[in-house]
Amino acid sequence: MAANNTVTLYDLQLASGATISPFVWATKLAIAHKGLDMEIVPGGFTGIEERTGGKTQRLPAIVDDGEWILDSWTIAEYLDEKYPDRPTLIGDPGIRPSAQMNEAWLWQTAVGPWMTCYLVAYRDRSVPEDHEYVTATRETMFGGRKLEDIIVGREDRLPRISADLELMRGVLRENKWFGGDSPNYADHRMLACFLWLASVCDTPALAEDDPLRDWIDRGFDLYGGIGRHPGLSNIFGLKQRAGDPDLFNRNPMANGLTSRNTGVKSTAGETARMKGQKAGA
Ligand SMILES: N[C@@H](CCC(=O)N[C@@H](CS)C(=O)NCC(=O)O)C(=O)O
Numbered sequence: 001m002a003a004n005n006t007v008t009l010y011d012l013q014l015a016s017g018a019t020i021s022p023f024v025w026a027t028k029l030a031i032a033h034k035g036l037d038m039e040i041v042p043g044g045f046t047g048i049e050e051r052t053g054g055k056t057q058r059l060p061a062i063v064d065d066g067e068w069i070l071d072s073w074t075i076a077e078y079l080d081e082k083y084p085d086r087p088t089l090i091g092d093p094g095i096r097p098s099a100q101m102n103e104a105w106l107w108q109t110a111v112g113p114w115m116t117c118y119l120v121a122y123r124d125r126s127v128p129e130d131h132e133y134v135t136a137t138r139e140t141m142f143g144g145r146k147l148e149d150i151i152v153g154r155e156d157r158l159p160r161i162s163a164d165l166e167l168m169r170g171v172l173r174e175n176k177w178f179g180g181d182s183p184n185y186a187d188h189r190m191l192a193c194f195l196w197l198a199s200v201c202d203t204p205a206l207a208e209d210d211p212l213r214d215w216i217d218r219g220f221d222l223y224g225g226i227g228r229h230p231g232l233s234n235i236f237g238l239k240q241r242a243g244d245p246d247l248f249n250r251n252p253m254a255n256g257l258t259s260r261n262t263g264v265k266s267t268a269g270e271t272a273r274m275k276g277q278k279a280g281a
Contacts (some may be wrong), residue, residue, distance in 0.1 A: 001065075006037040010052055013042055014125045016231025022111070022197045023072040024026035025192035025227075027060040030076045032223035034086045044127035045134060076185050089185040099186035102178065103129060103193070106168070112191050114162045114205060116134040117154035119147045121202040125231075154203075162206050166249050169211045170258030177215070182223060191219035195227050197235050204237035207247040 008030065012021040019025050019163035031038055041051060049057050052068075057118040061070050069078045073096070076089045090096060114123075119142070123134045135147060142150050168190075171178075194216050197205055206212065213236060220227030240247050260266050 002036055004037070004064060005035075006248050007031060008041060009038045010041045010048075010059050010061040011043065012048075012059040013044055014199060014231060015044075015126070015127045015195065016125065016229070017042070018199050018229040018231030020122070020126070020196065021059060022196035023058075024194040025195040026185075026188045027072050027075050028226060029188035029191060029222065030072075030079055030089050031062070032226050033089060033183070033185075033188070034079050034083050036079075036083075036086075043215065044130040046127070046129050057102040065077075076188075077097070087182075089188070091184065095184065095186055097179070099189050102186065104187045104188060106193050109164050110161050111196070113157060114197055114201070116142075116150050117158060117161075117205075118151070118197075118200040120151050122200045123147055124198060138251065155241075158203075158205055158238055159240060159247055162210070162238060162247040163245040165186050165212065166252075168260060169248060170256055172212060172215045173252070174259050174262065183219065187219060191227070192223075194235065195220070195232070198227070198232035201233050201235050205235050207238050207240070208249055210236060 009024075009027065011019055012024050014020050014148060019028065028038065037203045043051050048059055049055075052059075052179055055061060055068050056070050058070075060072055060075060061068060062075055063069075064078075064082065075101050079086075080089050080091075088249050119138055123131055123138065139145060178190060183191075198220075216235075238247060254269070260270070272279040
């Protein structure tokens with residue numbers, strides 16, 4: 001049992017003290033879900049190896065009762081194993097692959113593209129001693145282009161990224177959480193991406209009335225408002241300009257892709273249409 005119910009978390013922070021890393025965010029949510037307190041070891045990108053006594057070059061890392069655990073999924077699995085009587089994070093073994101699929105989709109659809117919009121703020125918001133390192137490493141990651149050049153044209157890309165999140169909106173229209181009636185680690189992984197977004201977005205990424213907002217707001221409020229750090233930006237407020245795609249679908253099909261197999265009735269209209277019959281009530 002964690003001494004004083006507290007685990008030590010090595011954070012990855014911006015100058016504001018807000019966490020930047022989505023993997024650290026997921027871990028923070030996971031620790032709070034377990035009802036554990038956190039002793040935060042603060043710091044930015046510079047000196048991770050020194051801070052952790054050579055244990056890792058990447059964060060998160062936690063220490064529980066003197067035991068080091070590295071890697072966000074490993075930490076979540078460790079917490080479930082060590083604290084089985086506390087609220088479950090993963091539970092069924094099928095949750096991990098499904099959550100990984102969801103998260104990979106979100107990275108491909110939005111996190112990666114958003115990165116190309118917010119890299120300058122990502123650097124500028126980091127602690128001053130990180131600026132040079134973040135610039136050099138992120139420019140290398142993006143093929144040697146300057147951060148200032150990478151973000152050019154972002155006002156044209158942001159509406160498309162928002163529009164591309166429709167599948168996620170469809171699922172959350174039908175379900176309160178990815179975990180069902182209550183959040184689990186599948187929610188934490190996805191929420192962590194939006195917490196990362198809030199940590200770096202110096203211009204809004206989603207419409208004020210985006211249907212994702214309900215789940216995001218409930219998620220940021222979890223565990224005493226863990227996602228309400230004052231260093232985070234408002235991610236809502238993107239405006240649709242002439243020529244932009246709709247930022248989200250205001251008239252989703254009653255039985256669209258994410259809800260068509262939710263009972264016999266959900267495909268009745270489709271059956272009727274493909275047989276040239278009139279759909280029933
Ligand atoms: N597999 C690791 C990945 C963690 C990771 O990539 N962390 C990044 C921050 S988002 C990091 O520590 N980067 C250090 C650096 O960029 O030097 C996990 O899931 O915890």
